[in-house]
Amino acid sequence: MTKARETRKIRALAKWLPGLRVPRMPRLPLQERETVTIAAGFRCKDGILLCADTKMSGNMKFDSSKILKGIFGGDDPGTSSTVLVAFSGPVRYGRMGIRDCFAGISKIKAGERTLTAIEQHFREALKAFQEEYIFRHPAFASGSMDIAYLVGIQSRGELQLFATDDAAMEPVPYQCVGSGAYLATFLLSRSPWDFAKLGLEEMAFWTINMLMRVKPYDPYCGGWSELQFLKNDGSFSRVSHFEISERERYLEHLDRATQALFMDCTRRSTSEVDFQNSLRRFEEAMARVRENWRDRQSEYEALFSALRKTFGPNEPELE
Secondary structure, X not given: OOHHHHHHHHHXXXXXXXXXXXXXXXXXXXXXXXXXXXXXXXXXXXXXXXXEEEOOHHHOOOOOXXXXXXXXXXXXXXXXXXXXXXXXXXXXXXXXXXXXXXXXHOXXXXXXXXXXHHHHHHHHHHHHHHHHHHOOOOOHHHOOOOOEEEEEEEXXXXXXXXXXXXXXXXXXXXXXXXXXXXXXXXXXXXXXOOHHHOOHHHHHHHXXXXXXXXXXXXXXXXXXXXXXXXEOOOOEEOOEEEEOOHHHHHHHHHHHHHHHHHHHHHOOOOOHHHHHHHHHHHHHHHHHHHHHHHHOHHHHHHHHHHHHOEEOOOOOOEO
C-alpha cells in the first residue's frame, strides 16, 4: 500500500473515530504542471503592488493571468470596491477559488460593502472552497494542492493587503507565498526600508530585485513575472510583465563581493593590501550593477509607466 493510499484510509477512518490523529505526508517536489511558484504583495505609500512568477519556459502564455481583479458596484465610483488577488499553487484551482470568493462578495448590498464586510465574505467563501475542493483532494496530503492568496481590497477610501493560510486570512504589510517564499521573505526582512513609505517605482524596483535574487537559488522560480498595482483611490493598472533574465546574475556577484568585504574588514589577519583588493572587487561589482541598470533602463521605465497608468471602476467586473 502506498503512503498516499494509507493516509487517505486513515483520513476516512478519522470521520468515525474522533480524536484520531491523522499524519501529514512529507512534502513532495512540485509536479510538472501549471503551478504558480511564487507570489508577493506589498503595501506601499501609493497603494498595493502584487506580483506573481511562473516557470513554464518559453511555452508560457499570458492569456491566463495569475493576478485577478474583481470590481463591485462599478456604476457608482463613490461606492465601488476593487479586489485584486494573486496566488501561488495549482493554476486552475487557484483561479476557481478566486471566482468563488468574488461570487460571495457580489452578494453584499451596495450600502453594506465596507472593507470589513468584503474581508468577511471573502474568508467565508474561501473556507467553503477549501473544504469542498482542496482538503478532500487526493493530492492534498502531499502538499501539492497548497494554495495561498494575497488579497488587496479597496473600498470607501480604505485599503488593506491580506494574506491567507488555508482558510485563515489576516492583514499584512507585505507577504510572499509559494516555493520561493522562504528566501524572498528572508531577503525582504533584511531591507533597511519601510515599504509603507516607498513610492510605486521604488517598490516595483525592490520587487524585481527580490525576484532576481530568488531565481538562481530556487529551482521552481524563473521566467517572466507579472505585476499589477492597486492605487489608494481604487483605480488599478493593467497586468504588466517583466522578464528576469540570466544576465541578472550580477546580483550574485555583488552579494559575494559584499560578504568578502565584510569578512576582510573584520578578520584580524587581513593585511591592508588584501583589504584594498577586496574593496576594489566590491567597487567593480557595484559598477556592474550600475551598468546593468543603464542597459535595461528603458525596460524598467516601460514597466513603471505601465504601472502608473491606472484605470477606474468602469472596467469589466472580472478579468
